[in-house]
Amino acid sequence: MGRTIWKEIIKAGKVADNIGTSFTSSITKRIGNGTSISFWHDIWVGSECLKSTFHRLFMLESRKDVTVAERILNVNSTSIGNWDWSRPPSGRAIDELTELNNLLISVNISDRPDSWKFSLDASGIYTTSTMSNLINKLKYDTNSRNLSLPKNKYVPQKIYIFSWRVIQQKIPVRSELDKKGIDLHTILCPLCEHHFETIEHALVNCQKITSIWTQLLDWWNQNNIRISNINEAIISDQGFTHNPIGSSIWQATKWIACYIIWKHRNLKIFSGKIWNPAAIISEIQSQSFSWISNRSRKKTPIEWHQWLLNPSFYASPNRMGIG
Structure with missing residues (x-):
């Protein structure tokens, strides 16, 4: 068997590993x-x-x-x-x-x-053509999944990786740890202690979190939209649909917000730090200013007081560029 064929077999195996049980369950x-x-x-x-x-x-x-x-x-x-x-x-x-x-x-x-x-063939019998079609589909699905979150130049790599892990359901909230067989004393949210801690609950829907998103929307003068799910927090460009630059800056701010919310959730659990929404908002503002301003064009510097007053001012195509 030639080297090229072996490469294809190895590649198909890696695709199957990435997809998980969808391959073996057939x-x-x-x-x-x-x-x-x-x-x-x-x-x-x-x-x-x-x-x-x-x-x-x-x-x-x-x-x-x-x-x-x-x-x-x-x-x-x-x-x-x-x-x-x-x-x-x-x-x-x-x-x-x-x-x-x-x-x-x-x-x-x-x-x-x-x-x-x-199970992928009506006859219940394995055929090479059916398996070939399966492998091609898995390769397509894997590539689509990897491309599901576009890069954003305004955030460091660790923020992008965290955001990617969020949409891939790979953040170790209590419900996910429970699925992996890790015995916990409770799978309730450590903040509100009333609902199961899913990823969406931990970053968006917990009553301790919704107030932070409300303040964030007020700060950005985006009171006409809501952040009620992971898609709106990570993927959606709502508010700047026709403005690619504004969309990127707004998206970067939301990713940073999710990262800092998760950071403070962990500090409460593992270090006993008091949950302080005002401190979280302040950190979101300062960290987003630091990362976004350092990655913006030098010809259009961001002023801290203007950023603190109205960050959407810098989301105008005339104010910033991507380069």
């Missing part, structure tokens, strides 16, 4: 007698492997390579679990066990051998 095991199917690692019931769906139970499993036939008993034509835990399930693991037992009721163990199913 090839699933069709349950028969269950002797050749891994109970936890193979996809044989549902849309993903059981170790991902029931990660707390998987951590308690004493034999992680056990087969389906070894973990399921047929009692009076009903499938039930034949468990062997390293310690008895407790807390949320008990809820997972209840859900798993309900899922297993629908499983039918038979005498026929296990088989494979390729």
Whole structure:
């Protein structure tokens, strides 16, 4: 096999890794007698492997390579679990066990051998043409995802990376940590303690955060718009739709705001710092001034007092340029 072909195989593998389970979930095991199917690692019931769906139970499993036939008993034509835990399930693991037992009721163990199913083809049979089309689609989707957030010259690289991680749902808020099987004492927001802490809640919708966005909009004289979701905080150019320069400066300010809000959230959790909206707004104003002014054209310097009074003054195409 030539070097070029191997390069394509490696590239396809990397694409599949980037997409995650969307590639592997297309090839699933069709349950028969269950002797050749891994109970936890193979996809044989549902849309993903059981170790991902029931990660707390998987951590308690004493034999992680056990087969389906070894973990399921047929009692009076009903499938039930034949468990062997390293310690008895407790807390949320008990809820997972209840859900798993309900899922297993629908499983039918038979005498026929296990088989494979390729869900991307109507026949259920793997073909090279179907796989070729899948790889091309994955390559397109991956490129589209990587290009989903344009560069912004007015912010440092760390702000861009943080903003990209936000839209990729890669910020370690409590709900995301919980999905990865990390046991926390609570997944409620550490600021309001009333709602689950999702990324959108932590950066936009928490009642402790909405006042900051309101003050930010007032500062920019953008009272006709709202920041109510991640798209409006990170991607949307609302307010400067027909002004590319103003859009870039406004977007940079919003990215910096998200970054500083997240920073102060972490300071409250890990350092016990008091949540102070006035201090957060002040830091957003000073940091955005520092980063944006240092990256603007030297012929059009930003004055601190004017920036503090009305930053949208500098969003005019006649005031700043991109270069």
